[in-house]
Amino acid sequence: MTDTWLKRWLYTTNHKDVGILYFFTSLYFGFVGAILALLMRAQLAAPGSNLLSAAYYNQALTMHGLIMIFWFLSPVALGLANYFVPLQIGAKDLAFPRINAMSYWIYLAGGILAVLSFFVPGGTANAGWTTYQPLATLALGTGPTLAYLGMVLLAASVTLGSVNFMVSIIWLRATGMTLSRLPMFTWFMLFTIIAMLFAFPTLIAAFVLASTDRILGTVFFTSTSIQPSILWDNLFWFFGHPEVYIVLLPGFGIIANILPAFTGRPLAAKNAILISTGLVVIPLSFGVWMHHMFLTGIPVSLQGAFSIATIAISIPFDVITLSFIESLVRGRVKFATPMLFALGGVILFIIGGITGVFLSSPVLDRAFRGSYFVVAHFHYVMVGAAIFGIIAGIYYWLPRMTGRMYNEKLGKWHFAISFIGFNVLYFPMNLLSDMPRRIFTYPNQGDWATLNAMASVGAFIFSGAQILLAANLLYTWFRGPIAPANPWGSPDLEWTSHVEGIAPIAESGAAPPTGGWIGQLSGPPQGHETQSRGGAVGHYGHLSSRPIQISIGALVFLIGAAFYPSISGVAGLVVGAGAVVYAFWGWAKDDIEGKFVVPPEDVGDRWPFASVPKLKLGIWVFLSSEVVLFGSFLGAYIFIRAASAQWPAAGSIHEIPLGTFNTLVLVTSGLTMFLALQSIRKGDRRGLLTWMGVTFVLGAVFMGVKVSEWFNLGGSGFVLADPAMSLASSAYYIIVGLHGAHVTAGLLVMAYLMKKTSMGTYTKDSHEAIENFGLYWAFVDIVWCFVFPLFYLL
Amino acid sequence: MYSGFLATPPTTATYDYLFYWYLFFGTAASVVVISLLVFFMVKYRSRGDGGPEIVHKTEGWKVVLVTVLISISILSAAEYQTFASFGNIEIPNDPNAVHIGVQAFQWGWTFTYPDGKTLLNNLTVPADRTVILNISSKDVFHSFGISMLAVKEDAIPGKVNQLWFLVPDPGVYKNAIRCFELCGVGHAFMVADLTVVSQSAWDTWMGS
């Protein structure tokens, strides 16, 4: 436990280390989620039981759902992806290692908020993971606020992570790693990441609005005039349906990836699987959310349309499932533990998928909605298919991570008990379609008592089986026999290399441990071996203290926000914001001083983005998620406007001439930024500095006008407290404020860029940062071109 | 779904037909597919040495095509059955229907009858007549469901949703009505009784 040991784990930016951090942290959260589940199942074991009160049950229920989905299931997949996607594509690391570390620490900070929320008076969130409104907002108290802010952080972490993976998979593939050779796990992570990128911003928007209601007193979900329940439903489920594939696909990717290793034959219909997932499932997943709203009073024709879309989305899954099965044909199936979990996962998916077809029928949904049938369905899919797939991956890759073999016998027992326990736990729920879910107790009615008792027994069997997984992990890690370099004879790059020019991993020594965490837990960190072509570059060059600092700052800031406006809350806000600014400043300083350098990546296979620089690709990807973010806020605004009977007339609140002037200022700043870019493209550094200076001044003027407008508005009664103005002012301050925050961030970046310009950093051929900032600034301008008419003119 | 009725209510009958249709094909499909999996898994298990020749090609468009065609036919048939059952969720245009207001609140139900009377947690309806409920909520999102009639509709503040049903014969159904959306600590106890009375009893009650 040396200083360097600690430093390594706190400051690491290495993808394997971060992967391991993700892995263990998510297992911890999975444990917490399971304890909550067992509490619920103990309470439900018999009718009329009094183990948990309704208040505690609702909290356990809500946090079980949130923690399992957001802090366990997705992160455990991200952990494996962190470790193995770079290895699978032959990259030295992810595209932005520091941002990767930041994703992890922010994820953890969000989790800490969620766990803390249990311990404040009144307890934590209790409105279910779906956080239906207005119930969620009417439940006052700091606990739910902390949990919802945790969700905002989690979603921010996922967004950063998806930008990172997207750029890495597109841009960091080794030479020869063409798309047609990309391993299936990486493919499926790519699909997952795409869905995340466009789904999570809506979740951020939803939880930001819910949080400002709690903290600042906005009225998005408490106003009675606009059907806030429906607003929330749309925001939440627009995110929520893609989310079900987000949690499912990593598991499927693992199954697809590992089948050939245990059948000895290639995956059947690989291209059909890819097309089904990438071109059908992912796009369609954004168009079926209203199947969660069949009962909210939408027209029958719309129910029919969404029913058809939903049923259509099951066809690609039929293709995937059947192809998995065809992959056994004329192979030599070996029943090692990973294979058992993979096949078990497919079987459970078939059951869960078919119950999903039932749910797609609006007529049948009249019976199922809100009942245990739904609970059975989504556990079959999320736990059965997704988690069984992920467990398969854990066993499969354990030898790669530890250099040691797990215990096969224990693994098989683990599978057998899990599979049986799972079905004893969840199958009875299929038969409980007349029992409402989310009730903490029930009368002794019909077959409810028997079926619930069965489920509870199953819960303890299934959870107990996971102790075998823990035991096997520990056994492997400390006692496992040394694993062969490629125990499965896999053709994938993380095990060996069939791609020309890439050294196989076993090269570094005859007797692995091939460089997992095990060799490095004791003693000072060594350079990680790398599998990439060219000389091995030790990754210990890039430790950075900034990611964890930023995350601590964010944590303190949000705790402060939850306790606002008490003195300690304000203190938290100030200290947290200070820490974040300090850390970002340090981040920039590390760059300027050359303290943090990522070794440049060699040329690889980057089709179809070969001519786009890495950072620019990152900015594009990031901005596309920002489009969804602003789209969600503006969509919410349009919903509110459409639902409101009255709204202050245009010109009565916001001064149109002043707003027009400000719009001109911002648009002009877009032009001057373009001139700045043109200057440096010609190599004219003074021109760059001048025009950027002008852009800065224009941006500052814009913000100045904004601030004065806000002062006047506050003075003239455009305040949340005025019932006639509360909705209009909520929307205005939050959404226009969000845009203002983007402008302000732009100003800060500009200051940094001008400093670097004056240091002579940028040249005609090397001014990527300026190009990227130009994109960002153009984006901020364009957003205003939507905000201005929506808020000032209409 | 529930056999305590003398004559099956129409929504229940439609639901039962549809559900068993889905159940039949759903069970058949899962049995076939899971058996295929198990069959191949056993047939092609590794037997130490030898065994049949391993394939090395990855394409299998034939199977994909067959899968897609079979799925499309079963699923379209299912969707057709669903559309054919939309009578369950379309409000009938029945001039003779009884309209009853339902207001959900934390935690219970207020039923408002045509003559302005209100009852707490007791929905009383005439037998053999179309009943249309106008469901709303006083506070938070609830969901009004009668499982044995296979009807359910959300109770949303600021919004009125409708559902309909008809029960042929009189009867008293304790706790037949339940809330199906988490609405706070009283959610588990948010139940109500369904009382179906004869037309004459209903008329007397309305007159009183």
Ligand code: HEM
């Ligand atoms: C140890 C195994 C597990 C058991 C015994 C279990 C049990 C339960 C129970 C009893 C409920 C409450 C149902 C209700 O009242 O509506 C529930 C809800 C839920 N579970 Fe699990 N579960 C387990 C694992 C998981 C996992 C691994 C996930 C996801 C990755 C998950 C996701 C959910 C979700 C999203 C809900 C809904 C929460 C809500 O209604 O807000 N569960 N589970």
Ligand SMILES: [Cu+2]
């Ligand atoms: Cu969905």
Ligand SMILES: [Cu+2]
């Ligand atoms: Cu309820």
